[in-house]
Amino acid sequence: MSLTREVTGSGGLSTVPPPAVTRRRRRAAETRAGYAFLTPWLLGFFALTAGPMLASLYLAFTNYNLFSSPEWIGLDNFRLMFDDPRFIQSAKVTGIYVLVGTPVKLAAALAVAMLLNNTRRGQGLYRSVFYAPSLIGASVSIAIVWKAMFIDQGIVDRIGQQLGISWGGWVGNPSMTMPMFVLLTVWQFGAPMVIFLAGLKQVPAELYEAAAVDGAGPVRKFLKITLPMLSPVLFFNLLLETIHSFQIFASAFIISGGTGGPAGSTLFYTLYLYQRGFVDFRMGYASAMAWVLVLVVGIITFVFFKTSKSWVHYSGETK
């Protein structure tokens, strides 16, 4: 990825090299201007991100309830976590959601993107319609609708009855809540689809034509051309959607009424973190949980970038 690409070519300001003094003075002025423009971000970074991160790292090793001063307890919070069945449950629920929801959502996004890429008429309109759920899917409004659709005797129950399946209401059934949340995230396939579609447009048509001349079928074309050519976009979507999935909150809060029920089946990680930190005021424990989340997300990001060299191909690269 070219995240840290540097901008070059600002040295050619004038043809005659200015005297050293002027140059030094100009550099000092540039530094002053740079930090002046960066002031809002720097303030935000230190006051709202870096400072609080350090503070929560400290709190993670303490017992703190907002009302008395923090008491240092070393690694106890982390030890407690692994004996806490609700913590284990929240890690499990979130893990399953990330591992199932993200691949299914991306597969749907890629399939629809390929479908749209072959549809010439109305492509822009479809693209916008499919994107819309990504904007509203995480809202409270949609959580309410989802709940109403999946309750006992609700429309999904009715559709099941029509098909001869008696799955009942999904909201109250601990083994059906996960599919309900996976469907909610898959419904929001539009954002990664838009990115896939933009990637598909960059694949040179000559590649497919050459492959057709060589007698390659659609499966071979997909595996040998589409997937490698899309790998940078796939990498981007996979990383972002995975990190994003860990942070599901509002829908779980609304559908379970803030409890994570039934039977802890919707106790997503952030929901449990909220309960510990802001309902029980166990802020040390909640900080420790937040740091575990940061570590997990950090490790996943690291692994993604490390392995990307072997499966992400950038065009123009000879490999």
Added chain:
Amino acid sequence: MTIANVPVGSVEPTSEERSAALRRRNRSTERTKSVLFHIGVLAVTAVVLYPALWMFMSSLKPTSDIVGNVSLIPDNASLANFAKALEGIGGVSFWTFFKNSMILAVASVIGITLSASVSAYAFARIEFPGRKVWFSLMIATLLLPFHVVIIPQYIIFNNLGLVNTFVPLLIGKFLAAEAFFVFLMVQFMRNLPRELDEAARIDGAGHIRIFTAIMLPLMKPALVTSSIFAFIWSWNDFFGPLLYLKDPALYPLPIALRLFVDQTSTSDYGAQMAMAVLALIPVLLFFLVFQRYLVGGVATQGLKG
């Protein structure tokens, strides 16, 4: 269609008749394929739109008619649910919630466009020591789960007596704390021709002038995209207001909606649907007007990353 694009030299020379027959056959398979693709796309459209349409249509039905009614067309449509939703909850009118949401969203848009564009200018256009380090840190915060900062932030705002005000929800927007917007604008600015500011510098313009007179007008597409996202994300935000706002008179719509769901009898889905629809209308309006900017913004984001 594809056959026309194949370079002449790459296929073996064929007779006129054979290539014409080939072309005809290709054209007819193309047409069947196109029809199949259209059927597929329409099926996806139906699945995508159904939940949203069901919500809109249900908001017009009496509650007894909503649960389990797969059909979209209401038998006897009425606006009774909306009347009930507009009454509000606990003595606070719906319009108060709406006004709170609007204040938060508009202030977010102002804060983010100001602070992110200024910071992005420093990253994209000024050379100064330390820039690379700050830029890497900014990128790192792009992927950081925000949960790691909320507890200390809450403690700070609590000690400053700012809980139950809009300050904790807005201050980050004015300090470019959401790296997504800074990154989006840096990417956009890097694609603007350097010659523009260089010419202005030779004419004696300083950074403030270059930023306000040259960069800002050229950045209009990035500013519009950022504004729309800033508005919609603020409008839908649930976690922030849930943490910081305790007084119902300060609630924006998502939290009010939750209170509404908790307080009305759980079976009153009609009024819940109506309020859910009302809460989504501004987002949908924004989407209808600006969808090109939005979808285009998402598309370029992914490719330039």
